[in-house]
Amino acid sequence: MEVAKREVGDRMRFAGNVPPIEVMKDGSIDDVIEVCKDCLRKCGDNPKGYILNTGCQLPIGTPKRNVEAFIYAARKYGRGAQLGKLPKGILED
Structure with a gap:
């Protein structure tokens, strides 16, 4: 995702990258939160x-x-999201 952001981030919106099996299905609550962050x-x-x-x-x-x-991680750490800026929730972590 970091390479894609550098190469085409000025032209494309990105989504995803939380692994559905390794993290969401088989991971712990802490795994989910850390990967979201x-x-x-x-x-x-x-x-x-x-x-x-x-x-x-x-x-x-x-x-x-x-x-x-x-959902908890998205709300807490994605709080205050604006285009081109890290969300306030991440900056305050």
């Missing part, structure tokens, strides 16, 4: 924007607690 740190300041999302749809059996952790 990492994605926001790496792409949250993309000039055309960034949408925190999974890399694909969620597999059957994804724990509800991990979906709730994803």
Whole structure:
């Protein structure tokens, strides 16, 4: 994502990159939160924007607690998002 941001970030909005199986289905709550924070740190300041999302749809059996952790991380660390700037939630972490 960092390479793509450098190469085409001024022309494209990015989304995703939270692994649906390794993190969302099989990871812990802490794994989900840390990966969400990492994605926001790496792409949250993309000039055309960034949408925190999974890399694909969620597999059957994804724990509800991990979906709730994803929503928690998006709200807390994505707070104050603006195009081309890291979200306030990440900066204050």
